[in-house]
Amino acid sequence: MTNVNIMKDIPEKVIIPLKQHDGMACEPLVKKGDMVCEGQKIGECGAYNSASVHSSVSGEVISIEEVPHPNGNKVNSVIIQTSEGSECADLKPEVVSxxxxxxxxxxxxxxxxxxxxxxxxxxxxxxxxxxxxxxxxxxxxxxxxxxxxxxxxxxxxxxxxxxxxxxxxxxxxxxxxxxxxxxxxxxxxxxxxxxxxxxxxxxxxxxxxxxxxxxxxxxxxxxxxxxxxxxxxxxxxxxxxxxxxxxxxxxxxxxxxxxxxxxxxxxxxxxxxGKPYIETVVSVSGKVKNPQKILVKIGTPFKDVIEACGGYIGEPGKLIANGSITGVAQYTDEVPVSKTTTSIFVQSAGEVVRGESIYCTHCARCVDVCPVNLVPSRIAALSDQGRFDECRQMHIMNCVECGRCAAVCPSKIHVLQLIKYAKVSIEKAYEDFAPKDSSTNLKLGCGCGGGE
Ligand code: SF4
Ligand code: SF4
The missing domain is CATH 3.40.50 (Rossmann fold)
Incomplete structure (x- = not known):
């Protein structure tokens, strides 16, 4: 049986990102100083491509500010200091149609x-x-x-x-x-x-x-x-x-x-x-004392999740969210678990291969392995220069984030990281962006007649 443990200690504070999905960010429904209860809706957006966010704990809103998010960017978030309180899920489950x-x-x-x-x-x-x-x-x-x-x-x-x-x-x-x-x-x-x-x-x-x-x-x-x-x-x-x-x-x-x-x-x-989406299972592995699958409250900082798994073994070198190949390396363990966090992988300082990226040799290995026929090397270079609109023209949004390009790159270029960075930046700038029509690129031409 794949046991899942339940994180027993309520974190001292939770950080609830107002955007935990692809689409429009939510607007906060609370302000600093408000008391909230577990399950209370604290952010919503009328746009169809959005989903409400709820507090996973009872407590006081101590701040609403942009803080690091596991996707590598900063996201406006509601920070809640936990205290005793009751649940107040206010969903109305009477469903007719x-x-x-x-x-x-x-x-x-x-x-x-x-x-x-x-x-x-x-x-x-x-x-x-x-x-x-x-x-x-x-x-x-x-x-x-x-x-x-x-x-x-x-x-x-x-x-x-x-x-x-x-x-x-x-x-x-x-x-x-x-x-x-x-x-x-x-x-x-x-x-x-x-x-x-x-x-x-x-x-x-x-x-x-x-x-x-x-x-x-x-x-x-x-x-x-x-x-x-x-x-x-x-x-x-x-x-x-x-x-x-x-x-x-x-x-x-x-x-x-x-x-x-x-x-x-x-x-x-x-x-x-009537319970909203306020908790999720995260798989914690690597250099932690008790690797496990653990049910945590959304918004729990990574460091508290790792603490609940017995803490780090030795000096942590790298923390990767959502998979060691396709995931995103974190700058800090203060980032919160969000609805899209599936795993946390910890490498010790000694395990981290610090091979410096060198220049692209245009070997095209990344092009050969890309399952959706992109030119990852070119897109990564454009992302590195902040030329996101050109990334769009290179069909970056069709990337399925398989990580193959980064895995085969002999120059150790962080291709996937750069692609993800550009995708998030584009989504932020063009909230309702959808995959681009590929009329000039036969490889990417869409023949199903549906969608975009
Ligand atoms: S991560 Fe994206 S660009 Fe890289 S190989 Fe996979 S689909 Fe292609
Ligand atoms: S695999 Fe690396 S070195 Fe080769 S073309 Fe792609 S990015 Fe450049």
Missing amino acids: SSDLADLIKEAGIVEHYGCPTHMVLRPEGKKIDLVLINATSSEWIGGHYDTPSQYSLQMLDALKLLMKAAGASKGAIVLRNDDLESISAFDGLNYDGKSITVAPLIGKRKVSYYLKDMASDIVVVSQDHIYGKKILDLFTYNVTGRKVSFGCVPTDVGVAICGVKSAKALYDAVNS
Whole structure:
């Protein structure tokens, strides 16, 4: 079982970023000196591409200011000194229609772990969703949220139905990983809605639609071998459904909405207990005394999370959020856990390879490995010079942040870091920016006719 511990000590202060998603930042609903309670909404934005933020603790607002965020930038945040207090989740879970449910998802601040607000995945403007997938392939069931594997499976099935309702979709599937035997056994043979669930393996041309038809059911549970990076959703979509997502498009362009286990669980909680999205599971590894998965309150500074894991082993050298290859190295351990924080990796000072970046030799290895046919070397150079508009013209927003370019670079250029930096800066400057039409670049041409 993959145990998840619960962080018992409430942090002395939490830092709640007013932007924890792709899209418009929230405006604060509180001011310095206000007392807030756990679950209270403290930031909102009327724009569709936003999600509300809530206080994860009770306490006093001591400041609202720009502070470092795990994405490497500074983000306007509400800083709360914790004190005794009660919960006051003010969500109204009485859900009647699918649009009510989508509104509740936005109001509860539910965001996918890669940053997209979940209501936008389920109800993308101008698109029709007919299939909802819960992607449970990137992690085993997060035991800390559930008492038993069967509780997990039942909640996920209920959550899938809610997601389908929010999307107005008639079909849905939970996708497990073949080697996650605990999850498979939790679902296999389960009685749900008067039917016995059988976990079906995706083999060859037998995709989800085959099993939906074969089992004469609206929902199925399937399993597959692959694990995909958090933004490689187009390949996931193809492998599970057989539907091709063209470059520059997203799964919703082919009628597929993909949600993660965390957002599915958050929706279940919002509907069943009126609880907004205020806590998340973070995997802490590397040079810490007790590496573990830990359930923490959103806004908890990294240093408190590491303390809860027994503290550093020796002198810390580098702290990386969200993966050692594709993640972002942090300047400080004062940055807060946000809705998109999935992991914290600590390297000791001795482990950090301090090879200096040298000049680009134009070897084009990064170009060869880029799965979306970008020219990472050129984009990184433009980002380094602050020429973000030219990065846009080079289709930077199509980057899926797989990290391959940085991994193969013999000159140790921080290609991915530079790309991420430019992407965040562009998003900040053009809040409603979407992938650029690629009419002048056949490689990136979008052929699906949907989306942008
Ligand atoms: S991280 Fe690098 S290799 Fe991967 S998609 Fe982005 S530019 Fe291409
Ligand atoms: S792999 Fe590195 S050195 Fe080679 S072209 Fe790309 S950025 Fe330049």
